[in-house]
Amino acid sequence: MDNVGLAGRMAAIVGPANVITGEAVVALATDVFRAAEMPIAVVRPQAVEQLQQVVALANAEGVAFTTRGGGASYTDGYSSRDEGQLLIDMGSLNRILAIDVENGHVTVEAGVTWANLREALAARDLRTPFWGPFSGLAATIGGSMSQNTISHGSALYGISADSVLSMDIVTADGSLLRTGPAAAGAMPFMRHYGPDLTGLFTGDCGTLGVKARITLPVLARRPHHRPISFAFDSFEAMHDSMRLIARERIEDTHFALDAALSQGQIARQERAGATLGMALSILRSSPSLLSGVQQVVKAGVSARRQIAAAKYMTHYIVEGFDDAEVRARLHRIREINQDLGREIAATVPAVVRGMPFAPLYNTLGPAGERWVPLHGNLPHSATKDFHRAYVALLDARAADMKRLGVWCGTMFGAIGSGGFLYEIAIYWPDAITAYHTAAVPADYLANLPKHAENPEARAFATQLKQDLVDLLVAHGAVHFQIGRAYPYADRLEPEALQLVRTIKQQLDPKGLASPGNLGL
DSSP, rough: HHHHHHHHOOOOOOGGGGOOOGGGGHHHHHHHOOOOOSSSEEEESHHHHHHHHHHHHHHHTOOOOOOOOOOOSSSSSBBBBSSSSSEGGGGGGOEEEEEEEETTTEEETTTTTTHHHHHHHHTTTEESOOBBBBTTTTOBHHHHHHHHHOTHHHHHSSGGGGGGGGGEEEETTEEEEEEEGGGSSSSSSSSSSOOOOHHHHTTTTTTOOEEEEEEEEEEESSSSEEEEEEEEHHHHHHHHHHHHHTTTOOOOOEEEEEEHHHHHHHHHHHHHOOHHHHHHHHHHHHHHHHHHHHHHHTTHHHHHHHHOOOOHHHHEEEEEESSHHEEEEEEEEHHHHHTTOOOEOOOHHHHHHHHOOOOGGBBBOOOSSSEEEEEEEEEEEHHHHHHHHHHHHHHHHHHHHHHHHOEEEEEEEEEEEEEEEEEEEEEEOOOOOOOHHHHOHHHHHHHHHOOOHHHHHHHHHHHHHHHHHHHHHTTOOSSSTTTTSOOOGGGHHHHHHHHHHHHHHHHOTOBBTTTTTTOO
């Protein structure tokens, strides 16, 4: 069947307005980093039954497909690897299907954003344990379950994969496969019933099937919180602090930044004219009006001076049933940091708490540069050695980086008590893509400096990214959101790889679902 005929048959399933072809596919098929081959069409199912029919038709015609969630990815996971592929955009499957307060769970379609889910649950004074990445205005529940993500709630409850009970998966022939107790026809009120089929589909980057519906646990929201921040003169002291605090599971959310990212964030806020919005966010989310006003005052010149002087900073948001519990947790964090760092104004986590899902400003640098992140999750015992190797690699390339205008910043997090997230952001001057035009607010974009096409800097940044991935792997790192950017199949032991390939073959014998992801 030719492309026109296929698009027409897809339109008969989802309606002509929901099949996108031509130039309009470019923005949807370009991720944060780059584009690969353009799909023959973007299809937007309006119901799970339509999704099944779309996948079944692609399977019958031997057409490979990838699946797009919110689009805020950088690992080629929804990019077409070859010509003639289809892109399924899940954004229209965005209904919250049931909030079951008595049985403690919520069921959503995979295209629901974390921001929308948070708002709906907050109206009932509920939350999910993990409640979204910082990109939650765009990031979807299905995308996070496919990619494995970390941010809000992760310090206490783990990554996105730890906050899912059951999923409905559309397999490559259009069949619907349910996991957890739902696979036995029972209510999906818990995750485990025999082998953990739900876990099988977390972190699969869409290669085992398309997530259609997802059930997550819900918790009562804790009514009190306070932010706290610390500055450190060395990476080693910051890492020790984060490792020790993570071991005690004290806080709900945390993150850490180096000076380059901290100062870039302040610059972005100022350029976006967000001072008033920042103040209102702090006031809305503070435990009391007085404490909110105090935080706003600290957000002035003194906080900016502290940020400018700090090499590394950690930021924590601590929750509790009452203010006494919160204060006790803060006291313990202060005790741990007594000989490691110094407390500074908690402006940054106060802003994040008040505006947890910010517009996608950070998909570009503070001076309009292109941006791509990469990361590795390291065991604590390997983290300091990796950091020294990372610094040495950048030192060796400093001259070329200066010449080309390439620079890096880093963000960090603790992964439970045993691991450390080391995330590196690479920036370089270059023309923006269709993704940025579509995703970044137009008023913010209009005020950024513009850069010409810069193939030399782009090639340098791309090679630097790959070399840093290789360095992480050499130090024993593993990865979230693997897509086609990180090695997986090549690293598995033969027995594990054979099992994964057997599962893939069973679910997708023609190899049509997200081909190439995970190295499969």
